[in-house]
Amino acid sequence: MSAPWITAVKTVIVMFLLECLILSVYHLQPLGYFNQGVQINNNTEESCLHVLKMQNYMCTVNITTEKFLMTTSVPKPLTSTEIEEPDTIVLIWMWPFGSSFGLGPCSSASNIHGCRLTDDRGLFNEAHGVMFHHRDISWDLSNMPKLPRPAFQKWIWWNMESPTHSGQNPLLKELFNLTSSYRRDSDIPVPYGWLSDATEVEKNYTIPKKEKLVCWVVSNYSPNHKRSQYFNELVKHINVDAHGRHFGSSINHNEYLNLVSSCKFYLSFENSVHRDYMTEKLFNPLALGTVPVVLGPTRENYEQFIPSESFIHVDDFPTPKELADHLKLMDQNEDLYRQYFTWREHFVSKGALFGLDHACRICEHIRKNKHYRVVKDLNSWYWG
Missing domain, CATH: 3.40.50.11660 (Glycosyl transferase family 10, C-terminal domain)
Structure with missing residues (x-):
């Protein structure tokens, strides 16, 4: 059986070897387990060898980071493709003037990616944004959603007609989160060209x-x-x-x-x-x-x-x-x-491709801007 002091020395040496190994990989400053008058500097490899020479031990610290990660349970970081953001869903609640402009992919139409356009009202609770065409909103709002709006969801007021040819409805005053029109000061401006x-x-x-x-x-x-x-x-x-x-x-x-x-x-x-x-x-x-x-x-x-x-x-x-x-x-x-x-x-x-360009730009805006937004007085802004 080894003398107690020999066992203690071996334990200390093993601990120091472990520290040398970790520091050689991450290039960190040693924590200083030893206080034996040995100065530990930033050159971890030289410091380790110097101390071990005093203890009459051999030391090898040329293990690579890749080999170290392979021998540990530390998970590798995910790549950008492995953490791809799910599609942003935009629901077209009403087709403008009752005419569909299609649901073609935004990637080919506008070079906008990560968007899913739909007119399926069954996806209301999942949709990140819902588009409402001004000229098709009933005066009494009877054709608007009956379900409560999810907190994350944006309602977009959408109109390409001038104020002269757009009826002003007082019930729309504080109903929307975003605006999209030909106007440059819209949240999502979409000019005619x-x-x-x-x-x-x-x-x-x-x-x-x-x-x-x-x-x-x-x-x-x-x-x-x-x-x-x-x-x-x-x-x-x-x-x-x-x-x-x-x-x-x-x-x-x-x-x-x-x-x-x-x-x-x-x-x-x-x-x-x-x-x-x-x-x-x-x-x-x-x-x-x-x-x-x-x-x-x-x-x-x-x-x-x-x-x-x-x-x-x-x-x-x-x-x-x-x-x-x-x-x-x-x-x-x-x-x-x-x-x-x-x-x-x-x-x-x-x-512009009427309708499709609007939907795609709206989707891109929502995808990039997830903060809270509300249109406090639509009527004053557009008709004022």
Whole structure:
């Protein structure tokens, strides 16, 4: 049987060997189990060997971290794929105007991942967000959910119509958590269109052949609209190739595309004038190679969306006659006309996929922003 003091020494040496092993792996400062006048420094391997030489023992501390982990029960950290976040579910409670826009994957439509779109109301309690289209909400809210809203769930007020064409309902005042509309100050803004970087092929742009000077296609003509009044004055000074039910000349989609691209100028007149309200009436002509003549919010507001030289604003001219004179001048001067297309060297006009772009952007927002949010006074914000 070993003497007690020999057993004690062996125990201390074993403990120190263990400490050396751990410190050699993690490169930590020794805790100092020994107090024998030996100075332990940051070089763990040298310190271990120095002490053991005093005790007449051999020491090997070249074990790698990988080997150490293999001999212990310490679990390896999970990879990013192993801890993948579950899909964010967005429930479309009501289809806009009763028309489905489909439930295609956001990954292909908008390059947004981790989203699941559904119209299955049975998933109400699981949905992270629920979309409500303003124009389809019953005045008495009778077609809204009857179940209590889960605490984590966001209700999204969604509307692409201007305040002029959106009924104001006092019952909606504090009902929603988020807003999504064409407005830039929405929680999830989705404009009717935007400009994006042009590819190398798109930069080599050729203006389509022009056969007409000024065109206009209107589906909702009202003599009380500002655009109708301006048009009636403009046609006194210049010919406008006008189409639509009011003019007895309805056209289909393909005819519209061919017509707009064949015109030098297109009357991009909005049905009402509101901040940020610039619809496909602006972005379609830009995409089709026609200069839009805009009637809507201020020029300054337009320039927050598109370059100043890409359009003509009716406010640039004191009267419709002076606008007509300018358009005739551009018709006679090809170099001046081409200046309206210099932006095509850098950008292309894109249009939103109505409904699907909204749902995907809403899903992405909810996925990235899980904090609490509430719309305290929808009516004051939108109609105020």
